[in-house]
Amino acid sequence: MATYITDDCINCGACEPECPNEAISEGDEIYVIDPDLCTECVGFYDHEACQAVCPVECCLPDPKHPEAEGDLAERAKRLHPDDAELQKRLTANDFPSRFRK
Ligand code: SF4
Ligand code: SF4
Numbered sequence: 665m666a667t668y669i670t671d672d673c674i675n676c677g678a679c680e681p682e683c684p685n686e687a688i689s690e691g692d693e694i695y696v697i698d699p700d701l702c703t704e705c706v707g708f709y710d711h712e713a714c715q716a717v718c719p720v721e722c723c724l725p726d727p728k729h730p731e732a733e734g735d736l737a738e739r740a741k742r743l744h745p746d747d748a749e750l751q752k753r754l755t756a757n758d759f760p761s762r763f764r765k
Pocket of ligand 1: 685
């Protein structure tokens with residue numbers, strides 16, 4: 665499932681530069697995550713990078729967007745066609761993932 669930011673967000677901006685997919689932006693009231701860009705950090709980290717830096721831990725799995733690891737890995741592949749190292753990791757099925765901790 666894509667990660668989403670809850671109303672607890674205090675607009676500190678710490679999460680935005682941490683996202684490997686540039687999925688986070690400043691919204692009207694709080695920061696928001698584009699579910700079409702979020703891979704739950706699959707392919708890059710074994711945890712959600714946004715949640716790791718969030719001072720109020722409000723970057724949570726969105727129950728409205730359940731997604732399997734394979735779909736998230738496919739998205740990472742599609743979003744980063746020129747990242748050779750990532751493509752190699754994904755093709756070899758040897759990549760960091762919160763599902764594999
Ligand atoms: S979980 Fe990862 S990919 Fe998704 S918004 Fe957070 S940092 Fe970006
Ligand atoms: S790190 Fe947390 S509190 Fe700060 S902008 Fe991101 S979601 Fe909001």
